[in-house]
Amino acid sequence: KEIAIDMNNIYSISSEFLSMINSLDKKLALLNCCAEVQVLLNITNSDKNVKLFTNSLDLEEDKRELRNRKFALV
Numbered sequence: 001k002e003i004a005i006d007m008n009n010i011y012s013i014s015s016e017f018l019s020m021i022n023s024l025d026k027k028l029a030l031l032n033c034c035a036e037v038q039v040l041l042n043i044t045n046s047d048k049n050v051k052l053f054t055n056s057l058d059l060e061e062d063k064r065e066l067r068n069r070k071f072a073l074v
Contacts, residue, residue: 002051004029004059013037021046031059
């Protein structure tokens with residue numbers, strides 16, 4: 001089974017969390033990520049090691065994964 005973490009009240013992540021994501025054999029599922037966390041994942045290229053979902057129903061059905069996230073830094 002996949003490991004899933006609800007990121008509903010998380011607004012930043014540490015380098016240790018990013019290292020853990022990159023060291024896992026399977027993709028980690030994250031749901032309810034705020035935009036700041038999504039940008040950090042994208043900048044560090046860690047977004048390729050996670051599956052992002054907007055809610056738990058999408059996770060359970062394994063459908064509607066957030067893909068092709070493009071960010072522009074201003």
